[in-house]
Amino acid sequence: MNKIAARDMVVPNIHLLTVEAPDMPGKLRAGHFIMVKADEFGERIPLTVADWDEQSGTVTCALMQAGRSTRKLAEMNAGDCVSTFVGPLGKPLQIEKFGTVVCAGGCYGIGSIYPVARAMKAAGNRVITLIEARGRYLVYWEDKLRETSDVLMVSTSDGSTPFRGRNSDRLRVLIEDGEEIHRVIAMGCTFMMADISETTRPAEIPTRVSLNTVMVDGTGMCGACRVEVDGNTRFACVDGPDFDGHAVNWDLLRIRRRAYYHQETISEER
């Protein structure tokens, strides 16, 4: 049982969920995730950590409402308890001084890229943060991200910001403009991560992606999270979720994420 310290909808469909977990913050690193189960009937679902505070002993995740489990959490409030909040899980990202690092985030990844940008900045990198959304009204944490980035670039597909397009379009412009990029990290929806990986492939820029497969336990016990990387089967929860974007079999990942499509519809219609 962990108490929810705050739950706010920052932009339509995305909630910041802050949970009391006193001894977790000291152990968290950029790229870690937690598994949360809302109540007795709940599913265990993974969420990437977006921020944490040792003083108050809280952990914050950016939650995007997708189906039943995320909705359940989105409907909970400060003072309510989630029945399970376990972590840190997964391997943290490799943080060191690479030179220029591009951090790309979209949807919930705008939140979860924040600790990455922060850690990369602290390690002495020049940090270029790219975030994308359908429109400006869906962009959050701009101020926080600006603080931890040398450059913050917001792209929207409706043109409500100066740059119209996606993170990958913005990244392509950067590469074409001759920006020397030493590493790219992408977090958010699968489409965006795959897209970013394709963008950096020709120039062979090392690209890390944080895969969001279906998971059950999150500790390496079930194999629901299998992905194919470099032709080998890996478990996203313990071997990742951070992987080389150029080695991931994206087609398989898309297929596997549809495994419960039918049941999810039943669950949602309830």
Next chain:
Amino acid sequence: MAKVSPKKTPMREQDPQVRIDNFEEVPFGYSEEEAMIEAARCLQCKKPLCMQGCPVEIDIPGFIMHIAEGRFQEAVVTLKKKNVLPAVCGRVCPQEEQCEKLCVLGKKFEPVAIGRLERFSADWEASRGEAPLPRKKKSTGKRVAVVGSGPAGITVAGDLIQRGHRVTMFEALHEAGGVLVYGIPEFRLPKKIVAREVNHVVRMGVKLVMDRVIGTIETVDELLEQYDAVFLGTGAGLPWFLNIPGENLNHIYSANEYLTRANLMKAYLFPEYDTPIFRGKRVATIGGGNVAMDSARTALRLGAAQSIIIYRRSRQEMPARLEEIHHAEQEGVDFRLLTNPVAFHGDETGFVKEVECLRMELGEPDASGRRRPVPVEGSNFRITVDSVVISIGNSPNPLIPNTTPGLETGKWGNIQIEETTGKTSKKGVFAGGDVATGAATVISAMGAGRRAARAMHEYLVTGRWEPQETS
């Protein structure tokens, strides 16, 4: 001596046609009369061979005599001296390989139904309300961390709390019991029985901390700063796959995933519970152990019209308990023996639709003494399925070894221990159960826990940690 009935007193059970539509327990257990009749079959041997077959050396004639005399409470007391989980072992021990295998009656007749009598005693006690707590020794002030709440961990926790140590048990999942809660299905081991046994050690004073993955939130070295000794009973939870083409198609599960969704997450009650499971109509389970039987029988209960077991050896080599194989047959599980999968084929959207197999023949015995299956060249054929459960084994999770310097592991990542004490290569750290042996049995995990608890007590009291040969 009265004439001994040649057969075990039968145990009433749910009709196969009824039970494949529910998740309730299959056998009903003995009544007091039936138990007394069965107990009277025991010859009360002076040198009871049965005891040699029990890994925890239960005083088998002793507890059976109490039952025969109708002194059920005393039967329980006798059992619990050696076995903290009689309700579990009575149900899931492979008795035909252990205690009952050696029972002298078995030479001419059916052996005494030791497992059923053990189960009866434990259930009898449960029906009287909460079990009385054993007396605890004076506090030693020593602190012990037990990692993992499966049978090995529960045994260590129960033994050490009785000896006066302060025990904290950590569990990664949201429920305690290990495989007993996430793997073995409700129809074979009701979860309320596991909960009762876990609750028993908690009532004895064990502090249980759930949702805590040791190795990430806290390393073993960090535990050693706060505890005088650590026991690792983290099991063998990492599922193996076949490494054949098509294995990552949708609706191909590991048995761990399939059973965890069904049991721990209660997907059989979906959508009341949120976790989904695919209710296949034609389900193939690959493997021949208890886990495979559990998966194939779960598939039936989730509505499969056809539940197939694909096993590469023959019936004789199947490692599952006899009772489980019988139950599976009665329920209509279709056994395809001497058959080995070589590939999975899917439809254009990535869902499995066929298993490609090879026929096998039995060759010479291999290292395990079982005859080695050899493929028949060119015998490829396909079985139509809509889901597959892979149940070919598990090895220990590498999380703790990877984060614990100085902890030696073997070829399959199993933690190396000294057999008789559970001592690992790291001072103050003990281990036992599936994490050391690889996937085995409930009772062997408990036996390992018992031995480790004895050695841990000794270490806690004397502080001595002689250099040991690791096995």
